[in-house]
Amino acid sequence: MQKRLLLGDEVIAQAAIDAGLSGIYGYPGTPSTEIMEYVQASEEAAEKHIHCRWSANEKTAMEAALGMSYCGKRTMVCMKHVGMNVAADAFINSAITGVNGGLIVVVADDPSMHSSQNEQDSRFYGQFALITVLEPSSQQEAYDMVFYGFELSEKTGLPVMMRITTRMAHSRTGVALREKRAQNELHLPADPRQFVLLPALARIRYKKLISQQAELTQEAESAGFNLFNEGQDNSLGIIACGIAYNYLMENFSGKCPYPVVKLSQYPVPAAMIARLTEKCRKILVLEEGYPVVESQLKGLIPPEGFTVSGRLDGTVPRDGELTPDLVAVALGLQQTAIRTAPELVTNRPPAFCKGCGHTDVFLALNDAVKEYAPVCVFSDIGCYTLAALPPHLSINSCVDMGASITMAKGAYDAGLLHATAVIGDSTFAHSGMTGLLDVIIENTPITIIISDNLTTGMTGGQASSAYGAIENICLGLGLPAERLKVLTPLKKYHDENVAVLREAMQYEGTCVIVFRRECVQTAARRVRTK
Amino acid sequence: MKTDIILAGVGGQGILSIATVIGLAAVNNNLYIKQAEVHGMSQRGGAVYSHLRLSDSPVASDLIPLGKGDVILSVEPMEALRYLPYLNPTGWVVTNTHPFINIGNYPDSAALTEQLQALDRRVLVDADALATECGNVKASNIVMLGAAIPFLDIPYEQLEAAVRGIFGRKGEEIVDLNIHALKTGFEIAQQQTKA
Ligand SMILES: Cc1ncc(C[n+]2csc(CCOP(=O)(O)OP(=O)(O)O)c2C)c(N)n1
Ligand code: SF4
Numbered sequence: 001m002q003k004r005l006l007l008g009d010e011v012i013a014q015a016a017i018d019a020g021l022s023g024i025y026g027y028p029g030t031p032s033t034e035i036m037e038y039v040q041a042s043e044e045a046a047e048k049h050i051h052c053r054w055s056a057n058e059k060t061a062m063e064a065a066l067g068m069s070y071c072g073k074r075t076m077v078c079m080k081h082v083g084m085n086v087a088a089d090a091f092i093n094s095a096i097t098g099v100n101g102g103l104i105v106v107v108a109d110d111p112s113m114h115s116s117q118n119e120q121d122s123r124f125y126g127q128f129a130l131i132t133v134l135e136p137s138s139q140q141e142a143y144d145m146v147f148y149g150f151e152l153s154e155k156t157g158l159p160v161m162m163r164i165t166t167r168m169a170h171s172r173t174g175v176a177l178r179e180k181r182a183q184n185e186l187h188l189p190a191d192p193r194q195f196v197l198l199p200a201l202a203r204i205r206y207k208k209l210i211s212q213q214a215e216l217t218q219e220a221e222s223a224g225f226n227l228f229n230e231g232q233d234n235s236l237g238i239i240a241c242g243i244a245y246n247y248l249m250e251n252f253s254g255k256c257p258y259p260v261v262k263l264s265q266y267p268v269p270a271a272m273i274a275r276l277t278e279k280c281r282k283i284l285v286l287e288e289g290y291p292v293v294e295s296q297l298k299g300l301i302p303p304e305g306f307t308v309s310g311r312l313d314g315t316v317p318r319d320g321e322l323t324p325d326l327v328a329v330a331l332g333l334q335q336t337a338i339r340t341a342p343e344l345v346t347n348r349p350p351a352f353c354k355g356c357g358h359t360d361v362f363l364a365l366n367d368a369v370k371e372y373a374p375v376c377v378f379s380d381i382g383c384y385t386l387a388a389l390p391p392h393l394s395i396n397s398c399v400d401m402g403a404s405i406t407m408a409k410g411a412y413d414a415g416l417l418h419a420t421a422v423i424g425d426s427t428f429a430h431s432g433m434t435g436l437l438d439v440i441i442e443n444t445p446i447t448i449i450i451s452d453n454l455t456t457g458m459t460g461g462q463a464s465s466a467y468g469a470i471e472n473i474c475l476g477l478g479l480p481a482e483r484l485k486v487l488t489p490l491k492k493y494h495d496e497n498v499a500v501l502r503e504a505m506q507y508e509g510t511c512v513i514v515f516r517r518e519c520v521q522t523a524a525r526r527v528r529t530k
Numbered sequence: 531m532k533t534d535i536i537l538a539g540v541g542g543q544g545i546l547s548i549a550t551v552i553g554l555a556a557v558n559n560n561l562y563i564k565q566a567e568v569h570g571m572s573q574r575g576g577a578v579y580s581h582l583r584l585s586d587s588p589v590a591s592d593l594i595p596l597g598k599g600d601v602i603l604s605v606e607p608m609e610a611l612r613y614l615p616y617l618n619p620t621g622w623v624v625t626n627t628h629p630f631i632n633i634g635n636y637p638d639s640a641a642l643t644e645q646l647q648a649l650d651r652r653v654l655v656d657a658d659a660l661a662t663e664c665g666n667v668k669a670s671n672i673v674m675l676g677a678a679i680p681f682l683d684i685p686y687e688q689l690e691a692a693v694r695g696i697f698g699r700k701g702e703e704i705v706d707l708n709i710h711a712l713k714t715g716f717e718i719a720q721q722q723t724k725a
Contacts, residue, residue: 005563007567114568115569167592168592170567171564171565171567172553172565250591324593325595325596339597341611341612342611344611344637344638344641344645345637346608346637349576349633350574350575351574351576353575
């Protein structure tokens with residue numbers, strides 16, 4: 001069969017389509033975005049009427065997927081790691097309710113923070129929820145795992161998490177596809193009270209979830225994704241999780257002399273680990289992300305006579321993504337001499353695109369705040385966060401989506417004058433609206449700038465849920481119409497825009513100023529595809 | 531056969547198009563391929579790279595180990611030098627010499643040229659000038675792809691077919707422009723590697 005050349009993200013999407021997906025939900029976030037985008041661009045998905053629109057945020061996505069699963073259909077949710085924090089309430093409880101149609105939550109972690117605020121490890125969430133986590137080591141395995149994941153989800157009645165990291169999500173390779181499976185017919189849960197988490201019912205569901213743990217571990221022992229490779233040299237035993245396995249094999253050209261447990265499915269297969277500790281007293285754990293397996297090993301191996309090394313003892317760096325080179329160091333392999341880059345090579349940090357509307361917003365804001373200096377500008381996550389860098393140096397915070405408005409509120413409550421928030425349109429829809437409601441209810445005198453570029457720019461221009469609705473949302477939340485201004489961020493309006501901002505900052509109540517101009521990249525793409 | 535290529539450039543310069551063309555040619559040639567790309571934050575005018583690995587046997591790691599790359603193929607001269615730690619002792623640097631200056635402290639052009647000239651195995655091409663001669667400066671990435679062909683273990687004809695395949699839906703004119711660019715780069719590299 002001819003292999004298809006696909007990105008890891010695209011492989012997962014194609015696998016879901018082939019395995020009978022009825023709907024995919026998610027909110028964009030590097031490195032997960034291309035999963036949804038692939039389904040959106042797929043003619044096959046359109047013919048099959050697969051639902052594939054972005055949700056307002058990861059929580060609404062997770063809940064919508066649960067609703068689809070309730071109806072017996074197969075569904076997938078995709079997000080980046082920090083999206084799990086937003087979806088967590090629905091996610092954790094979905095393990096208690098269980099599912100009806102197969103449900104896979106795909107989470108893309110970003111160790112080394114190539115495009116993220118942190119490098120949290122989603123396997124913790126999977127463990128926390130007491131569900132199966134699949135961590136593919138190759139794109140082909142990811143493809144096969146989606147089929148398996150849906151089957152397992154339906155067999156056990158539990159959601160399944162698939163955890164990938166940047167290099168799996170954004171690496172392209174040839175993948176062989178399987179025969180396609182039809183979508184499930186709509187059918188409701190056999191137990192009408194399954195999804196009613198009243199305490200008395202939830203206790204029963206939770207006990208059931210606990211009782212299923214042995215079955216999930218047994219699956220991890222036998223499903224075929226976790227493997228035990230014998231070795232001739234038992235002086236070291238290696239546990240290699242997900243793509244760490246590839247880095248290990250790279251270092252030995254495919255023939256590792258030590259026994260290896262290739263770990264791609266959790267809960268950790270205790271019997272397979274025991275087989276390793278029967279042979280080896282020294283264990284090295286290679287994992288992308290936090291020391292999840294390494295910390296857990298203490299409970300799985302005999303208390304004495306064994307040494308475990310990995311990220312906790314510094315054999316592998318505590319933070320950052322793995323590379324074949326770091327694995328080589330951990331194995332104590334001879335390093336090849338490498339060249340160095342000449343000193344004249346300088347950093348080239350990301351910057352606003354030429355003509356970006358956000359730049360005019362910050363030029364105006366910087367001029368407006370001069371009079372009231374020092375002004376703290378609480379900002380948020382998106383392209384506009386680049387205003388933290390020279391030449392703008394306009395913003396003082398970027399924490400989590402929506403935190404601009406609420407942090408500005410807290411700062412005012414603490415006594416800070418002229419607290420200002422800057423948030424993008426997609427972020428406002430994601431998590432800004434609820435914070436604005438808090439502010440409006442107290443009429444907190446802060447100025448909130450919504451820099452509306454009519455798209456989700458940072459992640460490549462996806463539709464923004466607030467599109468065409470920002471003014472109505474603000475008014476609907478109770479903002480007085482005279483405290484809402486809509487401006488155009490262009491040089492020719494600079495003085496006018498500065499004046500409006502100054503006036504807002506003096507006002508004794510909440511003001512929202514919407515700056516609206518389309519992202520130049522999105523505009524160019526729209527013209528190209530016309 | 532195994533070729534590990536570091537593609538380098540600045541966000542928006544088209545290194546992913548180069549990767550797409552090589553990828554198609556590799557698949558048509560029944561080679562195994564892994565190609566790690568950079569998406570997201572750094573695409574906004576930042577430094578971007580891609581690790582492209584071709585082999586006639588399965589490839590393990592998506593990332594090329596330090597000191598193991600066979601070729602650095604760069605569409606920007608300073609970016610070519612950034613990834614030298616990945617190049618093996620006998621590896622080639624194939625780079626555009628036309629700088630992309632979007633930072634205040636971009637190195638002095640004479641010093642940069644000196645560093646490039648000091649490399650023992652190199653192909654230096656003013657791809658912007660050549661692409662402009664071919665009809666459009668935007669084809670400079672394909673000029674650079676052409677210049678890397680001698681090091682790819684994929685015959686020129688296969689890459690030409692891949693260019694046709696990738697640009698086909700954009701019309702005959704675009705295809706011709708890019709094939710012209712590919713051939714121009716290829717010829718320059720042949721001249722430089724002979725000398
Ligand atoms: C919880 C969470 N989900 C997703 C992301 C990824 N993310 C960061 S910025 C951004 C888009 C922001 O869009 P918008 O607010 O419209 O600003 P723009 O980039 O368009 O300027 C996304 C999706 C994140 N950091 N956190
Ligand atoms: S992608 Fe759009 S919003 Fe982001 S910096 Fe470029 S023009 Fe501005």
